[in-house]
Structure formats: C-alpha cells, structure tokens
Amino acid sequence: MATLNFLTGNSGKLAEAQNLFGPHGWEIQAFKINGEVPDVIEPQSDNLTTVALAKIAQAVELLAAENRLGESLLVEDSGLFIEALPEFPGVYSAHVLQSIGCDGILRLLDDERAAHFLTVAALWTGEVVEVFIGRCDGRISPEIKGDDGFGYDPIFIPDESQDGRTFAEMTKEEKSTYSHRGKALRALSDYLNENGA
Numbered sequence: 001m002a003t004l005n006f007l008t009g010n011s012g013k014l015a016e017a018q019n020l021f022g023p024h025g026w027e028i029q030a031f032k033i034n035g036e037v038p039d040v041i042e043p044q045s046d047n048l049t050t051v052a053l054a055k056i057a058q059a060v061e062l063l064a065a066e067n068r069l070g071e072s073l074l075v076e077d078s079g080l081f082i083e084a085l086p087e088f089p090g091v092y093s094a095h096v097l098q099s100i101g102c103d104g105i106l107r108l109l110d111d112e113r114a115a116h117f118l119t120v121a122a123l124w125t126g127e128v129v130e131v132f133i134g135r136c137d138g139r140i141s142p143e144i145k146g147d148d149g150f151g152y153d154p155i156f157i158p159d160e161s162q163d164g165r166t167f168a169e170m171t172k173e174e175k176s177t178y179s180h181r182g183k184a185l186r187a188l189s190d191y192l193n194e195n196g197a
Contacts, residue, residue, distance in 0.1 A: 004192075005031035005073045007040070007059050012150030013076065013181070019172050020185050024193060031059065031073060038062055046091055048120040049131065052077040056122035056129055063124070073124040074188070078181060080152050082140060084112040093152070102144050102155045113140040117156065117180035121188050130191060134184030141166050149175060 006017055006028050017028045030037055040058040045051050055075040063069050079093045085108060089096035096105070119134040138158040146154050146168025153167035158178040167175045176182035 002192075003027045003029060003071075005029060005071055007031040007037070007055065007073060007075045009037045010150070016172065016176060016179075016181055017074070017076075017185060020176055020182060021189055024189050026189070026192065028074075033062060033066060046087055048077050048079055048091055048118055049133075051091055052120040052122040052131070053129070056124055060124050060129075070126045072126050072192075074121060076119060076121040076181065076184070078117060078119040080156065081116050081118060082109070083114040084109055097151055102152060105140065105152070105155060106143070109140055113142070114138075115140050115156065117152075119180040119184040121181075121184040123188055123191070125195070130188075132184045132187040132191070134180040134182065134187065136178055136180040136183065145169055148172070 002025060004021065004026050006014055008014055008030065014028065014030055021028050032038075040055050043051055043054040045054075052075055055077065056073070059073050059075055060069070063071060063073060077091070079090045081090050082088060082105070115138060117136045117138075121132045121134070123130045123132070136158050138156055138161070141155045141157050144154040145166045148170070149168040153175070155166060157164055157166050160178045167179065
C-alpha cells in the first residue's frame with residue numbers, strides 16, 4: 001500500500017482523508033518530524049490557494065531537510081464563505097471557529113444564509129506541486145444540528161442534502177460525497193491513480 005503524508009494537526013481532516021483514500025490503496029498518515037506534526041507559518045492572505053501553496057513550500061523544505069524529498073506530501077486548506085458576511089470567515093475559518101464557535105456565526109446572521117465551502121489541496125508528488133480545488137454550495141442552518149463531523153459541520157447544509165440535514169447529521173460516506181474536501185481529495189486521488197505518484 002502506497003503512503004501519502006498529510007500535514008495536518010486536525011484529526012477530523014486526517015480521518016476524512018483516510019476514509020476516502022483507503023479503498024484506493026493509499027495509506028494516509030500524519031506528516032511528522034521526530035514524532036511531532038511540524039508547525040508551518042500561515043501567510044496573511046485572503047486567498048486559500050496562496051495559503052496552501054505557501055504551506056506546501058514550507059513543508060517541502062522540511063522534507064528536504066530530513067532527506068525525505070522523494071516522499072509525497074499533502075497540504076489542504078479550507079474555508080467557509082458566507083454571502084451575508086463577504087469573505088468571512090474565509091481563510092480565517094479555523095481562528096473564527098475557535099473564537100466565537102458555531103453559535104457566534106449563527107448570531108451574526110439574519111435571513112440571508114447562502115454559503116459555500118472551498119478546499120484547496122496542494123500535493124507534493126516527490127517532484128512537483130499539483131493543486132486540486134473542491135467547492136460545496138449550501139446554506140447555514142438556523143440552529144446547530146448533529147453530533148458527527150467537526151468544525152462548521154453542525155451548521156452547514158449542502159445544497160445536495162434533500163432532507164435539509166447538516167454535514168454533522170450525515171455519515172462520513174455521505175458527507176464525503178457532497179463535501180468540498182471530498183471533491184478536492186477525489187480529484188487528487190484520481191490524479192494519483194492515473195500517475196502512480
């Protein structure tokens with residue numbers, strides 16, 4: 001089974017990637033140096049692609065310093081974008097979640113609830129960087145619903161949800177079918193399978 005390093009300290013993201021890639025013969029492991037997930041500096045940018053590319057560049061430097069440059073490595077950055085709050089929380093989604101939580105987001109909204117998630121996944125193949133993008137349109141629920149998932153899952157209802165369920169009310173498989181991360185990682189998985197990276 002081929003191995004892909006994933007630079008993330010988020011166990012939810014890691015589990016989603018493992019769930020998606022496992023059936024295709026890929027073992028996803030957290031990228032660690034000396035047993036620890038290394039810190040990378042997140043650039044001040046309102047563009048997810050810029051953030052992901054800056055992170056992958058730093059991660060490749062870490063690989064080089066460890067004499068592991070031939071290994072593949074994944075960096076993924078996601079954001080929630082709410083139309084009534086232009087560009088917010090966007091690239092600051094993780095910080096906003098820690099600061100005000102899902103409850104805080106709900107308090108900021110009135111009737112306009114359209115939103116979308118965006119994921120940018122940057123892959124170091126061992127030779128070059130490839131970028132994959134996934135988007136999921138939907139709306140913000142008027143209340144927190146569901147116990148599964150992580151992050152904003154309890155308040156995001158994807159447009160594909162026929163019965164108005166949030167991501168947190170879906171199985172991992174259902175969420176992966178609709179989600180921004182699932183779409184980006186499936187495109188990445190197709191690339192790996194076609195190119196044997």
